[in-house]
Amino acid sequence: MLRSRGLRLTAQRQLVLQAVLDLGHATPEQVHTAVREVAAGVNITTIYRTLELLERLGLVTHTHLSHGAPTYHAAGEHQHVHLVCRECGAIDEIDPELMRPLADRLATERGFRVDIGHVALFGVCGNCEDGEPK
Incomplete structure (x- = not known):
């Protein structure tokens, strides 16, 4: 895809993309830590620009x-x-169809279209609720 848009496929770009794929959900700092394990000279500014x-x-x-x-x-x-646990920071995922009734209602009543890919629900995960944080 990079080459088709006239951009170079650099080792740093490959490392950043691979780190995101490997980590699943990652902040730029987490990506930076993962990339530095392979290429110590990559700075955080490069990570942000690449992301x-x-x-x-x-x-x-x-x-x-x-x-x-x-x-x-x-x-x-x-x-x-x-789903984000406020206690241990664990991130889980649920099927967006569980949000469909709310999204449909918001669209009908308010004309508001929910970007489900950006929805995050905060609470306490089952492990922390049971007193056993991860």
């Missing part, structure tokens, strides 16, 4: 799962709703 490029190309997407940095994941994945 922005990969998102413009439709290879990754981001969502905000906390007050901090965005979390990136592969864009080719099925759309999903994120």
Whole structure:
């Protein structure tokens, strides 16, 4: 895809994309840590620029799962709703169809279309609720 748009496929771009794929859901800092295990000279600015490029190309997407940095994941994945545990930080996914009744109601009553791929529900996971944080 990069080459078809006249862009070079650099080792750094490959490493950043592979890190996102391997990590599943990752902040730029987590991607940076993973990339530095292979290429110690890659700086955080390069990670941010590469993630922005990969998102413009439709290879990754981001969502905000906390007050901090965005979390990136592969864009080719099925759309999903994120469940974020406020206690341990675990991220789980649910089928977006569970949100369909709410999304349909918002569309009908408010003319508002929900971007389900960017929905994050915050709460406490079952492990933490049972007193056993991960």
